[in-house]
Amino acid sequence: MKKISLIIIVLMCQFTAQAENVKALVGGMLIDGFKDHPIQNSVVIIRDDKIVAVGQKGQIEIPQDAEIISTEGMTVLPGLWDMHVHLQINGHADYKHWHSTYPPRFEKEIMPASAHQLLMAGVTSARDLGAPLETIINVRDAINRGDIPGPTMYVSGPFIQKKPYPGTELYRWGVDGAKDARAKVKKLADAGVDVIKLIDQDQMSEAELMAVVDEAHKNNIPVVAHAHRPEEILLGLKAGVDNFEHTGLSTAPEYPPAVIAGLRERAAQMNIGPLFWTPTVEGLFNYDYVKNNTEKLDNDSWHLDMPQDIIDDIKGSIQHPDQLPYYQITSKRKPTLKRKFQQLIDAGVVLMVGTDSGIPLKFHSQSTWNEMDIWVREMGVSPMDTIRGATYWPSVMMKVSDQVGTITPGKYADIIAVKGDVLRYMNLLQRVDMVFKHGKRVK
Structure with a gap:
């Protein structure tokens, strides 16, 4: 009986995460569009199409059963x-x-x-x-x-x-x-x-x-x-x-x-x-x-x-x-x-x-x-x-800075990630590895 209850709880948690479409981008060097210096070992939490939290590993709670996407070794920046x-x-x-x-x-x-x-x-x-x-x-x-x-x-x-x-x-x-x-x-x-x-x-x-x-x-x-x-x-x-x-x-x-x-x-x-x-x-x-x-x-x-x-x-x-x-x-x-x-x-x-x-x-x-x-x-x-x-x-x-342009809680999750340090090698952008538009991973 306990096993059955546990299975039900796990399934419910998975269903909730999927229904909310929660993603966590974890580990990369984050350029948020505001700060002069990047955030190392960053965490970005996305729920549906919006960014809900931004910070560092150990300081940001990752929702249980969120889809965790590793950005280790990558630069994460606004689309x-x-x-x-x-x-x-x-x-x-x-x-x-x-x-x-x-x-x-x-x-x-x-x-x-x-x-x-x-x-x-x-x-x-x-x-x-x-x-x-x-x-x-x-x-x-x-x-x-x-x-x-x-x-x-x-x-x-x-x-x-x-x-x-x-x-x-x-x-x-x-x-x-x-x-x-x-x-x-x-x-x-x-x-x-x-x-x-x-x-x-x-x-x-x-x-x-x-x-x-x-x-x-x-x-x-x-x-x-x-x-x-x-x-x-x-x-x-x-x-x-x-x-x-x-x-x-x-x-x-x-x-x-x-x-x-x-x-x-x-x-x-x-x-x-x-x-x-x-x-x-x-x-x-x-x-x-x-x-x-x-x-x-x-x-x-x-x-x-x-x-x-x-x-x-x-x-x-x-x-x-x-x-x-x-x-x-x-x-x-x-x-x-x-x-x-x-x-x-x-x-x-x-x-x-x-x-x-x-x-x-x-x-x-x-x-x-x-x-x-x-x-x-x-x-x-x-x-x-x-x-x-x-x-x-x-x-x-274009008067939409309240919606996009930076990786900030409350804005649309338009985010890209690139292997390597873009601040040192800008031409790494010729091979963008991940693209998220309004929270949906399209690449």
């Missing part, structure tokens, strides 16, 4: 963000061919493949900046419902600019006057976008530009804008843009004094929060290496979920990476990147990790860790600040 991706493209070198051939396959094949590749690379949140509106909304919502695997997506839909480039009208919207600018932004807001993407703002009238930013902010939507030219930056600052993208200015050796003065002035306004900047340097910095070491392109991580005919088409387009028109000026731009990057830091902007993932030669399975590696190895950013640029600060910028 990464990539703040500039394009799910609709995946490394193909001929945009004209891609966008005239594949839009009918974006929603069901290409975008889901891109999203899954990001997730397997440890990216649990990402921001898509430029895609057909209905398509990207549908993909985002399918991920959120759990229909397809991918990061939690924050999307802009089409770019807003003065006039779309020929053949790009599917994912770029032009504006004709301030009234039309407001109407376009309102249409995006009503569709449920998370951010407005603004480019070529120096080609708009001031009234059009102000209307775009004001309408977005009225709808509580942040605005990100290109920073390719000095006037783009200065006008964006005047309008109140929240986040600039790219280092820009082509081969110019540095940002001019007027731009730096404007950035310093804006960064000093603590009452309206940080000015965010996504420099996207990896693609430019690594191009010379990639064109001379093409074996890197044969890594099949970017094949995941991608139909074979599209894989073959992408391969064909990048057979001669040294000949791609997209990158011919890159060798002259590369020497300017460190100076511009440091100027941004000195001006007081908050840098975030983003990659422009999907552009020629750049795959969703590889771009994010490469950006973080370049920040540390070439740009001189500390590993801890780099990680915060890919975890905490993006969550602040």
Whole structure:
């Protein structure tokens, strides 16, 4: 009788743990996203989709019958963000061919493949900046419902600019006057976008530009804008843009004094929060290496979920990476990147990790860790600040820091684990061993 009772108690305990879905990540070196120093011999308790306790072995009680997952010898850190991706493209070198051939396959094949590749690379949140509106909304919502695997997506839909480039009208919207600018932004807001993407703002009238930013902010939507030219930056600052993208200015050796003065002035306004900047340097910095070491392109991580005919088409387009028109000026731009990057830091902007993932030669399975590696190895950013640029600060910028971005009790369990010490070897992130999204182990 006692044996039967004991069996019943054990089964009930197991059922309770399974019903609550309790996990304990035990033993690893934890970077929580807040502290300047990691927590050794860490314990993270997850119940269902949330983190419920964080601490060290011997100080945190592990629930009886929790699923214990060893992270010994690993770095445990918040799931990464990539703040500039394009799910609709995946490394193909001929945009004209891609966008005239594949839009009918974006929603069901290409975008889901891109999203899954990001997730397997440890990216649990990402921001898509430029895609057909209905398509990207549908993909985002399918991920959120759990229909397809991918990061939690924050999307802009089409770019807003003065006039779309020929053949790009599917994912770029032009504006004709301030009234039309407001109407376009309102249409995006009503569709449920998370951010407005603004480019070529120096080609708009001031009234059009102000209307775009004001309408977005009225709808509580942040605005990100290109920073390719000095006037783009200065006008964006005047309008109140929240986040600039790219280092820009082509081969110019540095940002001019007027731009730096404007950035310093804006960064000093603590009452309206940080000015965010996504420099996207990896693609430019690594191009010379990639064109001379093409074996890197044969890594099949970017094949995941991608139909074979599209894989073959992408391969064909990048057979001669040294000949791609997209990158011919890159060798002259590369020497300017460190100076511009440091100027941004000195001006007081908050840098975030983003990659422009999907552009020629750049795959969703590889771009994010490469950006973080370049920040540390070439740009001189500390590993801890780099990680915060890919975890905490993006969550602040997108106003979800109460939900994700750090390994903190009460937040979603978006967590990754990597064998080895990421603070010493950032490039270990190219092989993420475990990925948890909202408490579910997906890798």
